[in-house]
Amino acid sequence: QRSKFDSDELFRRLSRESEVRYTGYRERAMEERRMRFVNDCRKGYAEISMVASGTNLQLYFNANHNPYAQEQECDFERERGKVHLRSGFIMNGVCVRFRGWVDLDRLDGAACLEFDEQRAQQEDAQLQEQIQSYNQRMAESRRIYHTPQTPPEDHHHRGGPGLP
Incomplete structure (x- = not known):
């Protein structure tokens, strides 16, 4: 994940x-x-839209919506007239964290995406557990359903299948 984040x-x-803007309710009065x-x-x-790239994001920063949420992901107290936001998510297979602020009067601000090393490690550990579980189930299935068969090379030595 790290190499994809760094090279993409x-x-x-x-x-x-870079510049961000709130994109909700555009047809409404300011x-x-x-x-x-x-x-x-x-x-x-x-x-939120990241203006330069045209990337639109639906951010979640509340533990009820985001199991990886941490404290103060939506902070109105940090700076007067602004809200500071942080939100972790997976984008194109890479664990990232949105970090930025939005001016409460203009509804624009600045933000960036950061690679989320901790979450990437959690996701990788889960993937490894799933692979291990799958491999164990496959091995168990082979053990249960295995029926002894004559290896193919034995057919050649005996003159072919069904021949003595």
């Missing part, structure tokens, strides 16, 4: 801090959009 052009662009953005954040999610 999209990840390289998204890993540099005041209503501000209110809805704050409410959505308090509920644990937000629709």
